[in-house]
Amino acid sequence: METPYLTTATGRAALRHCYRATLRDNVMPFWLQHGMDTEHGGFLTALDRDGSVLDTDKSIWFQGRGAWMFATLYLTVERRPEWLAAARSGIEFLRRHALAPDGKMYFTVTRDGRPLRMRRYVFSEAFAAIANAAYARASGDARAAADAERCFATYLRYSFEPGLIPPKVSTDTRPMMGIGPHMIGIATAQELRLHLGDRTVAGRTCTQWIDYSIAQIEQHFMKPAHQALLEVVATDGAIIDHFDGRQLNPGHALEAAWFIMHEGKLRNDQRLIQVGRTILDWMWQRGWDQECGGIFYFRDLRGLPVQEYWHDMKFWWPHCEAIIATHLAWTLTGDERYARWHQQVHDWSFHHFADPERGEWYGYLHRDGRVSVPLKGNMWKGPFHLPRMLWYCGRLLAEYPETTAP
């Protein structure tokens, strides 16, 4: 790897072609062809290798995530009517079927929208918020803008008002907090601000919510003495020296890293860029598999055995997040190390996850890169992480002076 892709105009041109072609000619067509429910509306994501439906149950997360992705492509790549229609289909399914009588959103429903599972937490609401925000701007639909704000308000209330989400572990015995609500809070606030302006929701502006969550992450979840970003800590930030408290999720951490670097880029704030870069530096070391390549799913803070026996599998989404994080860090810092890391994870991912015959990516590989299950989607995999990476990296590449066509 003498000259990493990102460091030369030729390399960047090759990347630009790769990300653009994979997004437009492979991934989005796969979901448009196989993932749209022409009967009941919305997205079907439980698809086999060839796109055939494995399970008709619908993920509420993916009605929002899919609608966000299609609306975003419509807004930023090309005004294709089928992309706007796909976004509308997800939004309309959410309007008809996502809400439980108590105002919280379900996790899964049947194909025709009857409730199946409600979960304790509120990520359905966060994804519905970004979907509605992007769709409001793409379509001019005023209800979508109001829905986006209301979903984000519900998300914030359940995530940060103590006691609203029933705890899995007794809070009397072991008060703890997770990084998830802060990470998703940052990304959600960024999208609302982008599409609807920096409005005030639940007492703070979007920018203030972002500041709040980044401050919490810096104060409580980043552990310089251990060079690690934790997933779960005590409410005072102390390390919980049990399986759960020691469990690192490098892909999740790299996602947090690029959310924070993205905020630094928007504000031209070197301090924020440095925070994100620090998380990337720490968690790349923790997560990259020196022996087989790729990003481990879980690691233990102290190098002990982790609780999850499938800890060393390679999932598609941490690799998407790692590609974005390294690419963005290179763009912001020019440090060649990030271009090298980017090439490592790009090459490993496109070599092992891609399915040249049937399109899209496999989601779940064994440590050595062999496919574990050949499906292309389920309740957790759909039109989100992979197309978001292809789109985001394409946008970064478009910023280079040699770029002519969008």
Next chain:
Amino acid sequence: METPYLTTATGRAALRHCYRATLRDNVMPFWLQHGMDTEHGGFLTALDRDGSVLDTDKSIWFQGRGAWMFATLYLTVERRPEWLAAARSGIEFLRRHALAPDGKMYFTVTRDGRPLRMRRYVFSEAFAAIANAAYARASGDARAAADAERCFATYLRYSFEPGLIPPKVSTDTRPMMGIGPHMIGIATAQELRLHLGDRTVAGRTCTQWIDYSIAQIEQHFMKPAHQALLEVVATDGAIIDHFDGRQLNPGHALEAAWFIMHEGKLRNDQRLIQVGRTILDWMWQRGWDQECGGIFYFRDLRGLPVQEYWHDMKFWWPHCEAIIATHLAWTLTGDERYARWHQQVHDWSFHHFADPERGEWYGYLHRDGRVSVPLKGNMWKGPFHLPRMLWYCGRLLAEYPETTAP
């Protein structure tokens, strides 16, 4: 494999030595040395390869499972005071710390017994019931007998009174039932009847509860047209053609098979033996990995990709259940096929799971038999499946006429 171990006196003598030595000189000493909490009482099960403690949180399941195992060995193998003391330690920890104010038992507590997690279902109660039943007989402690009965009554009430366990999936939309409560109900009733007599609990004798659950399994969960035992079905027994409904768990099914064959053996009931044997025949074909050996964790009823990406891992406990099921089927039927299967799974298991250097078995292997996590215990692995297999198979071998010493 000209003459499987079980078919010759020499082979049986070798097995007898193997099971006895592994139980007495390896597995039980590992737990006695590393797993007893000398400070707060009860069992610590989250142990690393060498027995060092990875997590001090305590599994309530394992206070019962461990106490049952030690009391059972005391009753049936040898009156060792340290085995009775270990059983007492688990029982006393349960008495002090297992019960929540509402009368249900926790799933996990801290080392000193403060509540951590409550789960919806009631398997803690089933394991506490068998522990108390065996301990009552081993110690003559009258409170243990009463506790066993009360725990079983709670188990039965929550398991079979509709609505007491909050459903994970909406029962209005998709009414369904699992095989788990029936399987564990059978094993729990068998232990209570063995130690405390065939008493009436929650309106039925232990034998009647066993009949009830076997009938439910035959009527609703066995699918002759598919040659499969299902884990979850609709309340009318219909196949639920979604990920969850199609997901087969061969190890779980083989455990059910031997519970039912064991009942047939006790009653000398050829019909029951045939039911268990049928499940074994079906699920061995579904579960045995022709390519790498060992028992797959999950399979799909229709051969489709399963939802769980770690579906092809090899866990210790399905192998323990497969060793018992094949051994018992050979004992009851004399069909050499079972002796061959027994040897296949015995050899694969002792070759891949055993840790000759540090004792006990690893719990979690990759498909090809390589170790995934080297720990010896956690909230789901402790002194139960492996020692129960060694003990149960030792008891079966003791029934042969050539056996002299117990």
